[in-house]
Amino acid sequence: MTATLRDVATRAGVSVRTVSNVVNDFPQVSAATRATVQAAIDELGYRPNLVARRLRTGRTGIVGLLIPRLGEHYFAELADAVVTAARQRDRTLVIDQTDGRRSGELSPLDLATRDQLWDGAIVSPLSVSADDLKRHSSTPLVVLGEHGAGFDLAWVGTDNIAAARDATNYLISLGRKQIAVVGDQRGPGGETGALRTKGYRAAMRDSGLRVRRGWVVAPSGYERAEGAAAARRLMSGPHRPDAIFCYNDELAFGVLYALHELGVRVPDDVAVLGWDNLRDARFAVPALSSVHVSREAVATAALDLLIAQLESGASSREHIVIPHEVEARASTVGAQSQKHPLAKGSPA
Structure with a gap:
């Protein structure tokens, strides 16, 4: 049987509103209460209803990761690091392979923007141009890698x-x-x-x-x-x-x-x-x-840049260089x- 907010509230000994505040990461919850509620969530295996969340907050809690090839060990390990970082931030990650082609890099963005499938995306591009991504100015993006270093977008990479x-x-x-x-x-x-x-x-x-x-x-x-x-x-x-x-x-x-x-x-x-x-x-x-x-540092920086845009409602042009x-x-x-x-x- 699927656990509900009320089940979590009963297990944690708090109100349903308090559980909702924790699930939606509202700041007005004490650290001790947040820890108690999170323990109950983990124990019961509660998962938020994404449709309800979207209706309530306008967000899905889902972020995209577009990478050239999962078969390349580097990108597989990078994806693993991003999955971990997203989970730690109570986000669900959707991964798509672009094969480094312009159409492969643009199609998922077009689909996700049209159908509101995710809140934003981390993109490792090889073929798209800055003008291509301007079509998605309403979607928060973070770009990885040197091809996108000159784009007027948030970026994470190395020197x-x-x-x-x-x-x-x-x-x-x-x-x-x-x-x-x-x-x-x-x-x-x-x-x-x-x-x-x-x-x-x-x-x-x-x-x-x-x-x-x-x-x-x-x-x-x-x-x-x-x-x-x-x-x-x-x-x-x-x-x-x-x-x-x-x-x-x-x-x-x-x-x-x-x-x-x-x-x-x-x-x-x-x-x-x-x-x-x-x-x-x-x-x-x-x-x-x-x-x-560090792939973990890349993943953490990219997720934090993306979430900052989501929370502020403003796009970012910040560049983060990983040592x-x-x-x-x-x-x-x-x-x-x-x-x-x-x-x-x-x-x-």
Whole structure:
């Protein structure tokens, strides 16, 4: 049998109005009473009636998350973090996969706006323009990633230039001088890779190190197979790198696989550095060093920005930059795994 507000009120020993105030997050409830009511809600498994909530408050309590591909480990882990953050804020999350296509990014927004399916959305776009999103000016939005960094909207991300520069300097601090990168991108939707290459080149230039022809690899994708192919190409050239910096961990896993096939020792002959610090990174052989930008921090900042817009009724243009650091493991430092103090970013 489904629990009701009255059931919760009886269990908590308070009025139905008090339970309603807690469910709707009204501020005039003491912390002790809120905790008692929440305990009763959890015990009884009470779930608010979304239709009634919409009629009463004009909100559904639902937020959307639009991401390119759930099959990519980074986006899967990001979605997991957003689900957790939404649950902690008594919000329900609806996730849609856009495949990075303009139509895939716009269709869910069009549908949700027309039918009032959610209160607002967090979007990680690759193809839409700022003008596209202006059609949804009435829907609170928060944008993730570099493609949307220039939009006149609330945004959460990292400083890719600074993070890539710090990551490259980290490799240089280990004595690596022949550093190649895998993951360069060009054109619309490729802003992230382009910015990371810019940071890499700046670090190499500032250290007086040469970037040889063929050492900036633009793969056809960001999957393990493309990383393996890039490693084979780099190691077959006339100038072998002594470090390979990959713009995501999936590429780095492929690089590690190919180097193992080729009999190249990691990190003795070639150090390997990834980006994203996926959960699988620590279980690679050797364990993968990686640039870490907290997905939990991204999720929390994005939800809080979105909820602030909902509560204020005003759109936001605030940008939040999430810090970065290098999680150093065996693929760069052998057994001396550590968080490297050289490569820590700070909020802008």
